[in-house]
Each structure stands twice: as structure tokens, then as C-alpha cells.
Amino acid sequence: MTVASKTVSDVIHSHFGLLTRAEKQLAESLLDNYPVSGLGSITTIAENAGVSTPTVVRMVQKLGFKGYPDFQAHLHLEVEATISNPIAKHDRWAQNAPGTHILNRFADAIMGNLRQTLTDLDTATFDSVASLLSNRKRGLYFVGGRITGALAEYFFTHMQVIRPATTLLSSNSSSWPQYVLNMNAGDILIIFDIRRYEQEMVSLATAARKRGAEIVVFTDQWGSPAAKLARHAFRVRIEAPSAWDSSVVTLFIVEALIEAVQNSTWDETKERMKTLEGLFEQTKLFRKPG
Amino acid sequence: MTVASKTVSDVIHSHFGLLTRAEKQLAESLLDNYPVSGLGSITTIAENAGVSTPTVVRMVQKLGFKGYPDFQAHLHLEVEATISNPIAKHDRWAQNAPGTHILNRFADAIMGNLRQTLTDLDTATFDSVASLLSNRKRGLYFVGGRITGALAEYFFTHMQVIRPATTLLSSNSSSWPQYVLNMNAGDILIIFDIRRYEQEMVSLATAARKRGAEIVVFTDQWGSPAAKLARHAFRVRIEAPSAWDSSVVTLFIVEALIEAVQNSTWDETKERMKTLEGLFEQTKLFRKPG
DNA sequence: CATTCCCTGAAAATTTCTTTTCATGACAGT
DNA sequence: ACTGTCATGAAAAGAAATTTTCAGGGAATG
Structure with a gap:
């Protein structure tokens, strides 16, 4: 094969599937803080x-x-190319792409959203x-x-x-009343409502409040009308260089919450996850192999 | 003497007067295209x-x-400092919270994932x-x-x-064969398969391939087995300070793709969105106000 | 359960790199 | 011109890196 045109990183990636365990471990170590x-x-x-x-x-x-020295010589060339090219000085995220590539513009925007x-x-x-959800x-x-x-x-x-005791409401608002019927005082309703706010969310929040439920809202910086009824609201920046809004930072908060909750109740959660593993195994046995 | 704070370049310059002819020649060679x-x-x-x-x-x-290896070690550190660190690391993202707060640790991890x-x-x-999906x-x-x-x-x-012509397969693998049956040559199957890879994904990918479909896989850095069957694979870093993997960067790529596709077919898309607006309005009219 | 295959790292063998030694030659002062 | 000093690189010695060999071990297969 010819290695000339491709970067070492490319070569590693294209061969990644062929690598053994120890080799993958090594490859990751190399790609981490590459080059x-x-x-x-x-x-x-x-x-x-x-x-x-x-x-x-x-x-x-x-x-x-050919051998390690050959490998390293290629790396040196790449380091040289990266360093001596002033434009490549990381005003861009994805290499080998113009700073105006959608990936780079998106990365900038998401960074700004996250920080803000x-x-x-x-x-x-x-x-x-986190404490409520725990x-x-x-x-x-x-x-x-x-x-x-x-x-x-x-x-x-x-x-x-x-x-336990978690429920996902259908996106279809016609079925919501039945869920509200089952809510008890102290239950929590987590609402995601980003701009082009859905009118029904306010109705849902109002009804839930009447049943004594606490409300947590994920919304954008302008704020869903449902946020006014909420005990807690997360106002997330959602701007992206796109016709669509970005949910990346919202997902970020969600994942952080998941970890916070999991962490605060780890002993109980551990047991649940073990049991779940067992159930998955059983389910597999019920199925015919692929 | 301590070399710690000064760069190798500084040290060479400050000693330049003391160097002999051959040494000056060497020093210039080093400073040329330094480091x-x-x-x-x-x-x-x-x-x-x-x-x-x-x-x-x-x-x-x-x-x-101390010797040449010592000298070179210092150079390596400088090269590293020059290359990495594209964005100054924030000691803390969320104000008024310790750097070890889950939000800050998560933000660090996601940043690293995104960059990597x-x-x-x-x-x-x-x-x-993007072009395929367009x-x-x-x-x-x-x-x-x-x-x-x-x-x-x-x-x-x-x-x-x-x-048009987009389909979401149920998570339940038992219904997949019917979808495969409808696939035509040139159709595209977009698979999300993160570790704890699901065995059925490979079967699905294989079946789809037989029908002539192209496969695009979103997976993690270790690579779903289904990625081997794919025309294109996105290897996303998913590490988080959590018992769970992070999907934030995957979502980032998805959003960037959405924008890329939308952008490349904007004229057609615009019409569709207008029509869709109209349809939403109509639907509202059918409902009783909340 | 035996067998095969292949990954893996210890250790040896080999190559290369780094340092030291030392002879040569240039130059300055006498 | 003689002598001492010092820079310089060839070559040897020493150290480290790289490659090869090989045996143990684990997973897959029959």
C-alpha cells in the first residue's frame, strides 16, 4: 500500500477494524493527543x-x-505540516477542511452555546x-x-x-389527560419545549400542577410559556448556523442530570442494572439467533 | 541552570555568543524551521x-x-504545547461551582470528545x-x-x-425484515450502534446490503461490527465521567448533517416546509382549544 | 475435552543512536 | 618558527532503541 498521501491518523482509522486488542489499545493511545x-x-x-x-x-x-522509524518519520512530517502552516493553527476543529466548513461553524456555535x-x-x-429526580x-x-x-x-x-416509576408521555397530546389522571402530588413532570412552543404544553402543565405535580422545563433562552408554571427551568442556548435549532446542549444537561441522579443512588441503581442485564440475557434466549 | 521556564529557542539565543563556529552553524540549523x-x-x-x-x-x-535526549524531551514538550491546546482549557465552565462539579467535569469531557x-x-x-442523504x-x-x-x-x-422517502425502523428487531423487504438498491440505511453493540444490527446490515442498500453507521471509537459492512462510518468519542456513554457529540454530527443536507437542497426543502406549516395549522383547527 | 490458531509480551539479537576518547589542524601569542 | 590552546570530527565505546524469536495462554472450533 502507499502511505504517502494519507495521514497516519487516516491509516490507523482505516485499519482499525483489523487491529487486535492490544493494537487497538495502542492505536487509541496514539490517537489520543495525536500526533x-x-x-x-x-x-x-x-x-x-x-x-x-x-x-x-x-x-x-x-x-x-517499514518499521517504527519509518512510522515516526511520517508523524514528524505531519507535525511539521501542522506547525509550520500558520493557518492550521487551530482556528479550525476539523483538519483538512476550510474554517467555513459546516463542521467547524457548528463546533464554534455549540461551544458558544455551551459556555453561555x-x-x-x-x-x-x-x-x-437532580435531587428531585433521585x-x-x-x-x-x-x-x-x-x-x-x-x-x-x-x-x-x-x-x-x-x-422505577418513570413514564414517557406520547408526543400525541390527545392521550395526555389519561397520564395526568395518574399523577400524584409530588410527582414530577419533565417538559421539553423549545421554540415554536406547543400550546398544549401549557395546558398539560396547568393540569399537572392541579394534581400537585412539580414541573421541570427544558426550554430555550426565550422561555416556553410552560416555564412560568415550573418549579425549575433550564434555559438552554440552542442557536446553530442552521435553519434548525440545536439540541446538543440540552442533551448535555440531560446527560449530566442522568449521571447526577445515578450517582446519588448508586447502590440501588447497581442492583437494578444487574437485574436488567439478566433480563436482557433471558430475552436473547427467547429469540432465534440472527 | 534551570531550563524549565524558558523555551529552547530562548536558551539558544541567550547562549549564541558563547557558541563556536560549528555550534553556531548547528544552532542556526535548529532555529531554522524551529522546533x-x-x-x-x-x-x-x-x-x-x-x-x-x-x-x-x-x-x-x-x-x-544533560544530554541530547534531555534536549529533545524539552523540544517535544514545546511541540506539544504548540500543537495541542487549540482552545484554552476552562478551569471551570459553570460559575459559582467547584471545578469538580458534575457540570464542569461533563463539559470538559464533552469538549475533549468533540475535539478528538x-x-x-x-x-x-x-x-x-451529506451528499448521499441529499x-x-x-x-x-x-x-x-x-x-x-x-x-x-x-x-x-x-x-x-x-x-420524502424517509422511514424510521422500530427499535424492536422483530419487525425489521418487513422494512428490508421494501428497500431498493441505492437506498440508505443509517444505523446507530454504540457499544454493547446489538448483534441484530449486523444481521440487519447484511440483509440490507443484499438488497443493494448503502449503509452509514454511527458508532463509537471502538467500532460496531456493523461498521465493517458500511459504506461510511462515523466514529464518535463517547466517553463521559459517568456510568453511561455520552451521545452529545453524536447528536452534534447528526445536526451538522441535517444542516448540510438541508442546505444543499434548500429550494426544494423550503417548499416542503411551507406546506408542512400549512398542514400543522389545519390540524390545529380540527382540535378544540386547550 | 482436545486441538488449533493466533495474540501477546519476555527475552535475545540486532541495529541504531549517543557519548566519550583522541588525533588532527587551525590559530594566537611568544 | 615554536608552543599552547582549543575547535573539530573520526572512530570507538557505551547505551538505548528496534526488531526478531519464541513460548505461554486464551479463545474459538471441532
């Missing part, structure tokens, strides 16, 4: 990756290099919500709109594993 | 400078380094996939697993607005 991680001697990088030097030799040969959201976010709110006596109800329904589902799927 | 020129072995840089290796040793010792993913990502792959003659099929199903749904919901 600087490959600057040292074969002994050094073997140690950093936790593999033996023969593994290094075998892998670089498998990748098509976290600046505005009150960590006390976050902690309070309380197993409270039932959880998740609901999202047309677009945000997927986020609600994502949140629900995780919480369902972590704790 | 990359010092990456190779002592033999290499001696040759490049046109001096002998003992001259190199004598000079670096004169500069205060974009470094590894081939923009040509991204563009190819082709309205190709039917689109989305499928995800237990956790990633929400991502598939999110992607699907957007693409459904942007273009």
Missing part, C-alpha cells in the same frame, strides 16, 4: 499505551510502514432537580414536542433503568 | 546542520541540558454522507438500539421534514 503522542521512542509509546514494544512494531508494520448556557445556569437549580417516591413523567420528543425519550430511557 | 527541525535523531540533525554528532552533544550540554472526534473525522466522509431518489431508513433509538428518531424527524 504528539507518537513523538517519543518506541519504548515510551509502548509504555504509555500499556503494551509491549513488539506490539508497536507489529502494528506499524500492519499499517504499512453554563454561565447562565444556576448550579443550585441543577442540584435541586427521590424514588416521586413518579416521573417525561414529555417532549415534535422535535424534542427524542430528547424526552432519551432521558426517559436512562431514568427507566436507574429508577 | 520541528529538532525532532529527529542526533545523527539526523548533525547531518542537516553539516556538523558532527559530538558537536551536537557539546552544544546541548553547553546550553545546560473532529480531529479524527474525515470531512470527505462527512461530505459524502439524493431524493434514495430512500432513507433510520435505526437505533435501546439507547441510540432516540438519536435515530431525532435524525429521522428532521429528515422527514426535509425530504
Whole structure:
């Protein structure tokens, strides 16, 4: 094979599937902090990756290099190309693409959203919500709109594993009254409502409040009307260089909450997850193999 | 002497007057294309400078380094500092919270994931996939697993607005054969498969391939087995300070793709969205006000 | 349960790199 | 011109890195 035109990183990726366990471990170590991680001697990088030097030799040969020195020479060329090219000085995220590539523009926007959201976010709110969701006596109800329904589902799927009494409301508002009927005082309704706010969300929130439920809202910086009825609201920045809004930061908050809840009830959660594993295994036995 | 705070370049400059003819020659060779020129072995840089290796040793010792390896280690650190660190690391993202707050730790992790993913990502792959998805003659099929199903749904919901012929497969694998039956050659199957890879995904991918479908896989850095059958695969970093993997960066790629597709077919999409608006309005009229 | 295959790292063998030694030659001062 | 000093690189010695060999071990297969 010819290695000339492709970067070492490319070569590693294109061969990744063919690598063995120790080799994958090494490859990851190399790609982590690439390409600087490959600057040292074969002994050094073997140690950093936790593999033996023969593994290094075998892998670089498998990748098509003559030997470690050859491999390193290619890396040096790349380092040189990266450093000596002033434009490449990381005003861009994705290499080998213009700074105006959609990936780079998106990355900039998401960074800004994340920073702004976290600046505005009150960590006390976050902690309070995490604590609310950790309380197993409270039932959880998740609901999202047309677009945000997927986020609600994502949140629900995780919480369902972590704790009992979690319910995902259908995106179809006609079925909501039945869910409200089942809500008890102290239950929590988690609403995702991003702009083009859905009118029905307010009705749902009002009805839930009447049943004594607490409301947590994920919305954008302008605020869903449902946020006014909420005990806690997360105002997330959603701007993207796109005709669509970005849910990346919202998902970020959701994942952080999942971890916070899981962490605060780990002992109980651990048991649940073990049991779940068992159930999955059983389910597999019921099925015919692929 | 301590070399810690000063760069190697500084040290060379400050000692330049004390250097002999051959050493000055070597020093200039090093400063030319600094610091990359010092990456190779002592033999290499001696040759490049046109001096002998003992001259190199004598000079670096004169500069205060223990020996050539010591000298080179310092250079490596400088190269690393120059290359990495594209965005200054925030000691804390969320104000008024300790740096160890889950939000801050999560933000660090996601930033690392995003950076790493974009470094590894081939923009040509991204563009190819965007182009594939933009082709309205190709039917689109989305499928995800237990956790990633929400991502598939999110992607699907957007693409459904942007273009016709999009289908979301149920997470339940028993219904997949019927979908495969409807696939035509050239159709595209978008698979989300993150670790704890689901065995059925490979079967699905194989079956789809037999029907002539192209496969695009979203997976993690270790790679779903289904990725081997794929025309294109996105390897996304998913590590988080959590018992769960993070889907944030995956969602990022999805959103960027949505925008890329939408952008490349804006004229057609615009019409569709207008029509859709109208349909939503109509639906509202059918309902009683909340 | 035996067998095969292949990954893996310890250790040896080999190559390369780094340092030291030392002879040569240039130059300055006498 | 003689002598001492010092820079310089060839070559040897020493150290480290790289590659190869090989045996143990684990997973897959029959």
C-alpha cells in the first residue's frame, strides 16, 4: 500500500477494524493527543499505551510502514505540516477542511452555546432537580414536542433503568389527560419545549400542577410559556448556523442530570442494572439467533 | 541552570555568543524551521546542520541540558504545547461551582470528545454522507438500539421534514425484515450502534446490503461490527465521567448533517416546509382549544 | 475435552543512536 | 618558527532503541 498521501491518523482509522486488542489499545493511545503522542521512542509509546514494544512494531508494520522509524518519520512530517502552516493553527476543529466548513461553524456555535448556557445556569437549580429526580417516591413523567420528543425519550430511557416509576408521555397530546389522571402530588413532570412552543404544553402543565405535580422545563433562552408554571427551568442556548435549532446542549444537561441522579443512588441503581442485564440475557434466549 | 521556564529557542539565543563556529552553524540549523527541525535523531540533525554528532552533544550540554535526549524531551514538550491546546482549557465552565462539579467535569469531557472526534473525522466522509442523504431518489431508513433509538428518531424527524422517502425502523428487531423487504438498491440505511453493540444490527446490515442498500453507521471509537459492512462510518468519542456513554457529540454530527443536507437542497426543502406549516395549522383547527 | 490458531509480551539479537576518547589542524601569542 | 590552546570530527565505546524469536495462554472450533 502507499502511505504517502494519507495521514497516519487516516491509516490507523482505516485499519482499525483489523487491529487486535492490544493494537487497538495502542492505536487509541496514539490517537489520543495525536500526533504528539507518537513523538517519543518506541519504548515510551509502548509504555504509555500499556503494551509491549513488539506490539508497536507489529502494528506499524500492519499499517504499512517499514518499521517504527519509518512510522515516526511520517508523524514528524505531519507535525511539521501542522506547525509550520500558520493557518492550521487551530482556528479550525476539523483538519483538512476550510474554517467555513459546516463542521467547524457548528463546533464554534455549540461551544458558544455551551459556555453561555453554563454561565447562565444556576448550579443550585441543577442540584435541586437532580435531587428531585433521585427521590424514588416521586413518579416521573417525561414529555417532549415534535422535535424534542427524542430528547424526552432519551432521558426517559436512562431514568427507566436507574429508577422505577418513570413514564414517557406520547408526543400525541390527545392521550395526555389519561397520564395526568395518574399523577400524584409530588410527582414530577419533565417538559421539553423549545421554540415554536406547543400550546398544549401549557395546558398539560396547568393540569399537572392541579394534581400537585412539580414541573421541570427544558426550554430555550426565550422561555416556553410552560416555564412560568415550573418549579425549575433550564434555559438552554440552542442557536446553530442552521435553519434548525440545536439540541446538543440540552442533551448535555440531560446527560449530566442522568449521571447526577445515578450517582446519588448508586447502590440501588447497581442492583437494578444487574437485574436488567439478566433480563436482557433471558430475552436473547427467547429469540432465534440472527 | 534551570531550563524549565524558558523555551529552547530562548536558551539558544541567550547562549549564541558563547557558541563556536560549528555550534553556531548547528544552532542556526535548529532555529531554522524551529522546533520541528529538532525532532529527529542526533545523527539526523548533525547531518542537516553539516556538523558532527559530538558537536551536537557539546552544544546541548553547553546550553545546560544533560544530554541530547534531555534536549529533545524539552523540544517535544514545546511541540506539544504548540500543537495541542487549540482552545484554552476552562478551569471551570459553570460559575459559582467547584471545578469538580458534575457540570464542569461533563463539559470538559464533552469538549475533549468533540475535539478528538473532529480531529479524527474525515470531512470527505462527512461530505459524502451529506451528499448521499441529499439524493431524493434514495430512500432513507433510520435505526437505533435501546439507547441510540432516540438519536435515530431525532435524525429521522428532521429528515422527514426535509425530504420524502424517509422511514424510521422500530427499535424492536422483530419487525425489521418487513422494512428490508421494501428497500431498493441505492437506498440508505443509517444505523446507530454504540457499544454493547446489538448483534441484530449486523444481521440487519447484511440483509440490507443484499438488497443493494448503502449503509452509514454511527458508532463509537471502538467500532460496531456493523461498521465493517458500511459504506461510511462515523466514529464518535463517547466517553463521559459517568456510568453511561455520552451521545452529545453524536447528536452534534447528526445536526451538522441535517444542516448540510438541508442546505444543499434548500429550494426544494423550503417548499416542503411551507406546506408542512400549512398542514400543522389545519390540524390545529380540527382540535378544540386547550 | 482436545486441538488449533493466533495474540501477546519476555527475552535475545540486532541495529541504531549517543557519548566519550583522541588525533588532527587551525590559530594566537611568544 | 615554536608552543599552547582549543575547535573539530573520526572512530570507538557505551547505551538505548528496534526488531526478531519464541513460548505461554486464551479463545474459538471441532
